[in-house]
Amino acid sequence: MLVQRQNLEGRILYIEGHKESLNQARGALQSFKKHGFNKIKLRQGITPSTLDRLSFDFPVLKNSRLDSFRKNTKKFLTKLSCLHNTLLFCTEVLEKNKPMLSAEHDCICEKSFEQIEVTDFCFLNYDTAFDYTCLNKKKFKKYKNCSRAGINLFPKDYPLTYKYKTIYEGAVLTPGLAGYILTPTGARKILNAVSKNGLEQCDLLINSDVLKLEYIYPSICTYNPNNLKTSHGF
Numbered sequence: 001m002l003v004q005r006q007n008l009e010g011r012i013l014y015i016e017g018h019k020e021s022l023n024q025a026r027g028a029l030q031s032f033k034k035h036g037f038n039k040i041k042l043r044q045g046i047t048p049s050t051l052d053r054l055s056f057d058f059p060v061l062k063n064s065r066l067d068s069f070r071k072n073t074k075k076f077l078t079k080l081s082c083l084h085n086t087l088l089f090c091t092e093v094l095e096k097n098k099p100m101l102s103a104e105h106d107c108i109c110e111k112s113f114e115q116i117e118v119t120d121f122c123f124l125n126y127d128t129a130f131d132y133t134c135l136n137k138k139k140f141k142k143y144k145n146c147s148r149a150g151i152n153l154f155p156k157d158y159p160l161t162y163k164y165k166t167i168y169e170g171a172v173l174t175p176g177l178a179g180y181i182l183t184p185t186g187a188r189k190i191l192n193a194v195s196k197n198g199l200e201q202c203d204l205l206i207n208s209d210v211l212k213l214e215y216i217y218p219s220i221c222t223y224n225p226n227n228l229k230t231s232h233g234f
Contacts, residue, residue: 001183003099003122004115005036008181010101011043013085015230016050024224025105032103035112035220040101046084048077056087061198063165078230079201086177086202087194090187099183106224107179113220116151119212120186123154124179125222126215132223133175135159147217154213162207167197171207179221186211 012032014025025042032040060067066083069076086102093100099118103109107125116122127145129135135143140159160173174180182190189211194200207213 001099001118001185002115003118003181003183005113007039008037008099008101009039009041009096010037010103010181011041011089012103012105012107013043013045014105015047016044018228018230020226020228021105021230024226024228027224028103028105028107028109031109035109037101037109037112040103046081046088048074048081051077051081051084053080056084056194056199058194059198061166061200064198064200065164065204066199066201068164080199083199083202083205086205087191089182090190093182093187094184094191097184099181101179101181102177103179103221104177105230106227108222108224109179109220110222111218111220113216116216118151118181118183119214120183120189121206121211121213122151122181123174123213123215124181124220125175126152126217126219128219128222129175129178132225132227135175147215149217151214152217154208154215162204162209164204166200168200168204168207168209171209172213173204173207174213174215177203177206178223 012025012028015021066079069079089102143159154172158172162168162171193210
C-alpha cells in the first residue's frame with residue numbers, strides 16, 4: 001500500500017501524569033513535524049489505571065511471555081496496557097482504512113520520505129536499534145546488516161526470534177515498537193492473531209508468523225538516549 005508522508009496520520013504515545021514521558025513525547029512530536037510529518041499528534045496511552053480489559057477480552061496465550069508475568073500483577077497489567085495500546089491502534093487503522101504511524105515517547109525522527117510502499121508493517125528504527133536496544137548486546141555484535149536503500153523485509157537470520165513454547169516459536173521479532181507504520185491489512189492480521197491464538201506481549205505478537213515485517217533503510221528514526229523504562233512498570 002502506498003504511504004505518502006504528507007497524508008500520513010499517526011500518534012506519539014505518552015503516559016499521563018509522567019512528566020518525563022510527556023516531555024520526551026513533545027520532543028518527539030517536534031522532530032516529526034520538523035521533517036514534514038504534520039499530521040502526527042500526541043496521544044495519551046492506556047495505563048493499568050485506565051485499562052479496560054473487556055475491550056479486548058481474549059485469553060492470554062498459554063506459555064507466552066505475557067503469561068509468564070501473571071504472578072507479578074504490576075508488570076502483567078503494564079504489559080497488558082501496552083498491548084491494548086497496540087490493539088486499539090489496529091482498530092483505528094481499520095476504521096480509517098489507511099496506513100498510520102505509531103511512535104513511542106522516546107522515538108526521534110531524523111529523516112523523511114515522500115512516499116513508500118508498505119505491505120503490512122514497516123519499522124522505522126531498524127539500524128539505530130543496534131545502538132539503543134537489546135541488539136547492542138555482545139551476542140548480536142557479529143550480525144551483518146545487508147540492507148539496501150528503501151524498503152526491506154526483515155531477514156530470516158535476524159538475531160531476534162521468538163523463544164517461548166507457543167505457536168510463534170522461531171518467528172522473527174522487531175527490536176521493540178519504537179516507531180512503525182501499520183497498514184489496514186497488517187492491522188487485520190494482528191487482530192485476527194489475538195482472536196485466534198490469544199494475547200501476547202505486543203512486541204512479541206508482532207512477528208513474522210503474524211504479518212510481513214518490513215523496514216525502511218536507512219532508518220528515519222532513532223531513540224532518545226534517556227530510556228525511561230516505563231514498560232517495566234511505573
